[in-house]
């Protein structure tokens with residue numbers, strides 16, 4: 001069904017990245033609303049996540065970034081024009097490996113996204129929650145598949161467990177019947193997880209290898225899901241059981257960790273990488289539908305640390321890199 005693009009203004013407010021680098025130049029400007037075309041959905045964006053990817057891009061850490069660019073690779077809103085969804089449908093959308101990276105994304109009142117990267121989203125989620133849903137939970141879902149799935153009762157060690165991806169991993173592992181063991185760096189973060197009934201290792205007081213050994217009768221975990229990397233990596237590797245698998249998803253703490261090859265070889269362990277941006281559009285479409293269903297059933301809900309307005313984006317990024325956030329940071333777009 002083709003919807004007519006009516007009541008759409010010529011211009012919209014957008015956060016435009018003018019220059020990337022250590023001191024990026026970004027400002028709010030009036031720019032043309034994208035024109036709908038077949039195969040795409042025009043969305044009135046309500047919320048978009050302020051995440052590590054967009055921060056890396058604006059800081060010039062993502063190869064060639066064409067500017068001016070509207071960033072924002074993850075968000076939610078309502079359908080304006082689409083062949084696939086009726087106008088007014090609440091949707092979550094991700095940018096795949098282009099939108100918000102090399103083509104205009106969701107830090108704007110309107111965004112034009114391929115139909116396959118859009119999915120209807122549960123009314124259980126507030127706009128702020130829906131705005132941090134797509135990338136985080138799709139990454140979690142894909143990383144678990146990359147490891148071959150999880151089984152009921154399986155212990156799964158998860159780092160950065162109050163971060164956007166980490167918290168999605170904790171919730172998705174639980175939703176699939178396995179047992180997350182969360183790793184966080186502060187008592188405040190540990191408290192939030194323990195209050196939700198999650199077994200938690202607090203790096204400010206605990207040693208990861210010892211704690212994992214204690215929790216697993218000295219066997220280690222068969223799976224580690226790691227969005228953090230950095231100096232903790234060797235401890236994560238040592239926490240694996242024989243023939244265990246570590247899936248590396250991100251590197252907020254550093255991308256050149258030490259790998260103990262003797263432990264890797266003698267323990268017959270596997271270290272895998274995972275990137276959601278390399279998934280096909282058809283996989284993304286199916287994956288988005290699967291996680292949207294889990295959200296509809298009340299099993300997945302992004303934890304939101306704080307919201308900012310689009311104009312206050314710097315406040316959002318400052319919070320993101322502070323390492324104090326408990327949950328995702330979302331820009332609300334009225």
Ligand SMILES: NC(=O)c1ccc[n+]([C@@H]2O[C@H](COP(=O)([O-])OP(=O)(O)OC[C@H]3O[C@@H](n4cnc5c(N)ncnc54)[C@H](OP(=O)(O)O)[C@@H]3O)[C@@H](O)[C@H]2O)c1
Pocket residue numbers: 051052053135136139159160161162163164165166183184185186189227228248249250251252253274275276277320321322323327328
């Ligand atoms: N592979 C993929 O497909 C994919 C998809 C999305 C995101 N990612 C990547 O996954 C990583 C995590 O993303 P996210 O959205 O979960 O980020 P986030 O919300 O900022 O969480 C990152 C976590 O990393 C930990 N951390 C350790 N050192 C840090 C530092 N110096 N600064 C900030 N945080 C630090 C923090 O937990 P503690 O303080 O508790 O240690 C924090 O909660 C990023 O590298 C991102 O680019 C990958």
